[in-house]
Amino acid sequence: MIYILHIAILVAIYSILAMSLDVLVGHSGLLSLTQGAFFGIGAYASAQATVIYHLPFIMSLMVGMIAAWFFSVVLALFTARLKGDFYFIATFAFQLLISYAFVDLTRITGGPLGIVDIRPYAFFWMSAVSQLDFAVMAGLCAVIVALVIRRITAGPLGRALHCIREDDVISSGYGKNVFLLRLRAMAVSAVSAAIAGVLYAHYVTFIDPSSFTFSESVLVLAMVVIGGSGSVWGPVVGASTLILLPELLRFVGLSSSTASMLRQIMYGSALIGLMLWRSQGLIGKYDFRGDDRV
Amino acid sequence: MYRLKCHSLTVSFGGNVALDNCAVEFTSGSISAVIGPNGAGKTTLVNVISGYVKPSNGECEMEGVVLSRLHPYQIARLGIRRTFQVPRLVKRFDALENLLLAFPDQNAERLAWALIGSSQQEGRNRQKALHILDEIGIVPDGRLVAAMSFGEQKLLSVGCCLAADPQIIILDEPFAGADLQVRTKLLACLRRQRINGKTLVLIEHDMSVVRDISDEVAVLSKGKLVCQGPTEEVMASSEVLNVFAGR
Amino acid sequence: MPSVLLTGEALQGALAQQLAQFLANGISAGSVYAIVGVGFGISYSVCKYFQFTQAALIALGAYMAWSCFHLAGLPMIVALVVAIGFTGCVGAGLQYFFYNTLVSRHSSRLVILLASLGAYIVLQNLISLLFGDEFLTLAKRDASVPLIVSSARITSVQLLIFVTNLLVCCGGILLLKFTAYGRFCRAAADNGELAREYGVPVTQVHLGVSFVTSCVFAVAGILIGFDRGMGPTMGFDPLLMGVAAGIVGGIGNVLGTVSAALLMGLVEVFGVWRLPTQWQHGLVFAIVAVVVFLRPNGLFVKSSSIREL
Numbered sequence: 001m002i003y004i005l006h007i008a009i010l011v012a013i014y015s016i017l018a019m020s021l022d023v024l025v026g027h028s029g030l031l032s033l034t035q036g037a038f039f040g041i042g043a044y045a046s047a048q049a050t051v052i053y054h055l056p057f058i059m060s061l062m063v064g065m066i067a068a069w070f071f072s073v074v075l076a077l078f079t080a081r082l083k084g085d086f087y088f089i090a091t092f093a094f095q096l097l098i099s100y101a102f103v104d105l106t107r108i109t110g111g112p113l114g115i116v117d118i119r120p121y122a123f124f125w126m127s128a129v130s131q132l133d134f135a136v137m138a139g140l141c142a143v144i145v146a147l148v149i150r151r152i153t154a155g156p157l158g159r160a161l162h163c164i165r166e167d168d169v170i171s172s173g174y175g176k177n178v179f180l181l182r183l184r185a186m187a188v189s190a191v192s193a194a195i196a197g198v199l200y201a202h203y204v205t206f207i208d209p210s211s212f213t214f215s216e217s218v219l220v221l222a223m224v225v226i227g228g229s230g231s232v233w234g235p236v237v238g239a240s241t242l243i244l245l246p247e248l249l250r251f252v253g254l255s256s257s258t259a260s261m262l263r264q265i266m267y268g269s270a271l272i273g274l275m276l277w278r279s280q281g282l283i284g285k286y287d288f289r290g291d292d293r294v
Numbered sequence: 295m296y297r298l299k300c301h302s303l304t305v306s307f308g309g310n311v312a313l314d315n316c317a318v319e320f321t322s323g324s325i326s327a328v329i330g331p332n333g334a335g336k337t338t339l340v341n342v343i344s345g346y347v348k349p350s351n352g353e354c355e356m357e358g359v360v361l362s363r364l365h366p367y368q369i370a371r372l373g374i375r376r377t378f379q380v381p382r383l384v385k386r387f388d389a390l391e392n393l394l395l396a397f398p399d400q401n402a403e404r405l406a407w408a409l410i411g412s413s414q415q416e417g418r419n420r421q422k423a424l425h426i427l428d429e430i431g432i433v434p435d436g437r438l439v440a441a442m443s444f445g446e447q448k449l450l451s452v453g454c455c456l457a458a459d460p461q462i463i464i465l466d467e468p469f470a471g472a473d474l475q476v477r478t479k480l481l482a483c484l485r486r487q488r489i490n491g492k493t494l495v496l497i498e499h500d501m502s503v504v505r506d507i508s509d510e511v512a513v514l515s516k517g518k519l520v521c522q523g524p525t526e527e528v529m530a531s532s533e534v535l536n537v538f539a540g541r
Numbered sequence: 542m543p544s545v546l547l548t549g550e551a552l553q554g555a556l557a558q559q560l561a562q563f564l565a566n567g568i569s570a571g572s573v574y575a576i577v578g579v580g581f582g583i584s585y586s587v588c589k590y591f592q593f594t595q596a597a598l599i600a601l602g603a604y605m606a607w608s609c610f611h612l613a614g615l616p617m618i619v620a621l622v623v624a625i626g627f628t629g630c631v632g633a634g635l636q637y638f639f640y641n642t643l644v645s646r647h648s649s650r651l652v653i654l655l656a657s658l659g660a661y662i663v664l665q666n667l668i669s670l671l672f673g674d675e676f677l678t679l680a681k682r683d684a685s686v687p688l689i690v691s692s693a694r695i696t697s698v699q700l701l702i703f704v705t706n707l708l709v710c711c712g713g714i715l716l717l718k719f720t721a722y723g724r725f726c727r728a729a730a731d732n733g734e735l736a737r738e739y740g741v742p743v744t745q746v747h748l749g750v751s752f753v754t755s756c757v758f759a760v761a762g763i764l765i766g767f768d769r770g771m772g773p774t775m776g777f778d779p780l781l782m783g784v785a786a787g788i789v790g791g792i793g794n795v796l797g798t799v800s801a802a803l804l805m806g807l808v809e810v811f812g813v814w815r816l817p818t819q820w821q822h823g824l825v826f827a828i829v830a831v832v833v834f835l836r837p838n839g840l841f842v843k844s845s846s847i848r849e850l
Contacts, residue, residue: 174397177367
C-alpha cells in the first residue's frame with residue numbers, strides 16, 4: 001500500500017512536469033530542456049521557505065512559483081530573438097547554468113549536500129502529514145494544473161500559441177505579439193514545473209542538485225514525446241509509462257547504477273523509435289513532424 | 295485624402311538597391327495597383343510598409359503615425375494587413391481554423407483572461423469567420439489547406455486579411471495562378487471592400503485586372519516611382535510603355 | 542593569492558607572469574572549444590540539423606584511444622590514429638544509416654533533433670556500461686613536460702592543443718576555400734537541391750563531411766583526455782561550448798568561430814583566476830547569453846536589416 005501510494009505520488013508529480021513541458025513543446029512549438037531547472041528552482045525556493053523561514057506549506061508553494069516565474073521571465077528576455085534549434089540550445093545552456101548554480105551557490109542551496117529535513121509546516125489544517133494526505137494533495141495539484149492548462153490551451157491564448165507554433169511571421173502579420181506570447185507560455189510552463197518541484201521537495205524531504213540535472217529534463221521530454229503531445233492525457237500517459245516501466249526493472253535484480261544506465265538506454269531507444277515510426281507518440285494530437293522539412 | 299504615405303524610402307540588400315528614394319501615396323476608398331517589371335521593388339515596398347524590412351532612409355506614415363519605427367505586429371494592429379506572394383497559411387489546418395487564427399483578440403490572449411474570462415467573443419469570431427468564408431466563396435467543409443488549389447489558398451489568405459476588419463489591405467499578386475471562378479469571387483470581394491471605404495493596394499502583373507478594377511496605378515521601376523495617377527492616364531502614358539519595354 | 546609584501550619590481554614581474562599564465566591557460570582551453578566549434582560549424586552548415594551524437598563522438602574518440610593504448614597495448618601514435626579513424630567511420634556510419642534515413646522520411650528538424658538526442662543517450666550510456674563511470678586519464682603517467690615560455694608554465698599538452706587547433710583551423714580554411722571538394726561543400730551548404738542539379742554529389746559530400754568532422758571531434762576528445770581526463774559525459778560541455786562559439790562567431794565562419802572560442806577560453810580562465818568559485822561556470826554562459834541577445838547572428842556577421850522573413 002505504501003509502495004502503491006509512493007508510485008501514485010511520483011506519477012502525479014511527473015505528470016505535472018510533463019504537462020508543463022507540453023505547453024511549450026506541443027502547443028507553442030518551443031522545444032525546451034528547462035524543466036529540470038524549474039523543477040529544481042521550485043524545490044529549492046520552497047525548501048528554503050520551509051526550512052529556514054518556517055512558512056506554512058501554502059506560502060512555500062507560492063514562493064516556489066514566484067521564483068520560477070521570475071527566472072522564466074529572465075530566460076524569455078534572453079531568448080527573445082532565438083528560434084528553433086538555437087532556442088533549444090539556449091534552454092540547454094540555461095539548464096546547465098542552473099545545475100551549476102545549484103552546486104556552486106552553497107550558501108543558498110547547500111551545495112552538493114543539498115537541503116535536508118524538509119517537512120511541510122502547517123499543511124492546511126493538519127499538524128501531521130501522512131503519506132495518504134500527501135497523495136491526495138499531489139493528485140489534487142495534478143488535477144488543478146491539468147484543468148488550468150486545458151483552459152488556457154483550449155481558449156484564445158492557446159490558439160495564439162498554436163499560431164506562433166506554426167508560423168511566427170504570419171503571427172506578427174495577424175497582430176500577435178510573439179514575444180509576449182512566448183513569455184506567457186514559458187511562465188505557465190515554469191510555474192507548473194515549480195509546483196511539481198515543491199511537491200517533490202516536501203515529499204522526499206531532502207533535495208540535492210543531482211535530481212535537477214539535464215537528465216531530468218531529458219526524462220520529461222521523453223515523457224511528452226512518448227505519451228504524445230497536444231492534450232492533457234498524452235503527458236500523463238507518458239509520465240505513467242516512464243515511471244512504471246523502470247519499476248519492473250527492479251524485479252530483475254540489477255545493480256542500481258547498471259539499472260539506471262539501462263533505463264537511460266531505454267529512454268533513448270524509445271525516443272529514436274518514436275521519431276522513426278510514430279512521431280506523434282502514443283496518444284498525441286500534434287505530430288512533431290510538422291512542416292519544417294529538412 | 296491620403297491614408298498611407300511613403301517618402302524617400304531607400305532599401306538595399308547587400309549590394310542591390312531595392313528601393314531608391316521611392317515615394318508613393320494611397321487614398322482611402324480606392325483600389326490602387328502597383329505595377330512594374332520584376333525587381334522593381336514592389337514586394338520590398340510592401341515589406342517596408344508592413345514592417346518586415348526597415349528602410350535605411352525615408353519613412354512610411356499613416357494618419358500621423360510613423361510606421362517605420364514599429365514592429366510588424368504593431369503595424370498590423372494599426373489596421374494594415376497584407377498577403378504574401380506565396381500564401382502563408384497553416385497547411386494542416388482547414389480554412390475555418392486558419393481564419394480564426396487571424397482574429398485579433400488582445401485581451402483574451404492575456405493569462406488573466408484565460409483563467410477567469412468568458413468566451414462570447416469566440417462565438418462572435420466564429421460567426422464572422424463563417425461570414426467571410428461565405429463572402430469569398432470557400433465552403434467550410436473541413437478540407438485541409440494542403441488539399442486546396444493554389445488559387446483557393448490565395449483567396450483564403452485574402453479572407454484572413456479581412457478577419458481583422460483592417461483599414462488598409464495590401465495584396466501581393468492575388469490574381470496570379472487564379473482560375474476564372476476564383477478571379478470572379480476575388481473581384482467581387484475587392485469591390486465590396488472599396489465601397490466600405492477601405493484602402494486597397496494590389497501588386498499585380500495581370501494588366502486586364504488592373505484596368506478592370508483599380509482606380510489608381512503606381513508604376514515602379516528600379517526602386518523608384520515612375521508615375522502615379524488615375525488608371526486610364528497612367529496606362530496610356532508613354533513612360534509606362536518605356537518601363538515595360540526596358541528602356 | 543598569498544598576501545606578501547612585494548617590492549615594486551617583483552610585483553610587476555609576478556603580475557606579468559600571472560598574465561602570461563592566464564593567457565596560456567585561456568588559449569589552451571579556448572583551442573579545444575575552437576576545434577569542436579569548427580567541426581560543428583562545418584557539419585551544421587552542410588546538413589542544417591543539430592546532431593547531438595557529436596558529443597558522443599568526442600567521448601568515443603577518447604575512449605577508443607584509451608582502449609587501444611591501455612588495453613591493447615598499441616603504441617600511442619598508432620592508438621591515436623586508429624581512434625580517430627574509427628570515430629570517423631562511426632560518424633559517417635551514423636550519417637548514412639541514421640540521419641539519412643530520417644531525412645529520407647521527410648522528417649522535420651525537430652524530429653531529427655529529438656532522435657539524435659535519443660541516439661546520444663544510448664551511445665553515452667553504452668560507454669558507461671562498457672567502461673564504467675569513473676574518471677580516466679589518457680596518458681599513462683603525468684606525461685606532460687612543463688615548459689617555460691616567457692615566464693609562464695605551459696604543459697606540453699597545452700602546446701599540443703594549441704598546435705592542433707592551428708592545424709585544424711588552417712586545414713579547414715584551406716579545404717573549404719581552395720579545393721574542389723571544399724567548393725562542393727559550400728555549394729551543398731548553400732542550397733542542396735540546386736547543387737544536386739549542378740552535378741555536385743551531395744550525398745557523398747555529406748558522408749565525407751561527416752567523416753572529417755567526426756575525426757575532428759575525436760581529436761578534441763583525445764586532447765581533453767590528455768589535458769583533463771575523461772568520463773562518459775565528457776563530450777557534453779565541449780559540444781555546448783563549441784556550439785556557443787559557432788553562434789557567437791558565425792556558424793561555418795572558421796576564423797570567427799575560432800576567435801569566439803579563444804575569447805571564451807580566456808573568459809573562463811579569468812573566471813577561475815579572479816572570481817569566487819561560485820560564479821566560475823556561470824560567467825561564460827552569461828557572456829554568451831548577452832552576446833546572443835544583442836547580436837543573434839554572431840559578433841562577426843553584419844547584422845541584417847531584415848526582421849523575420
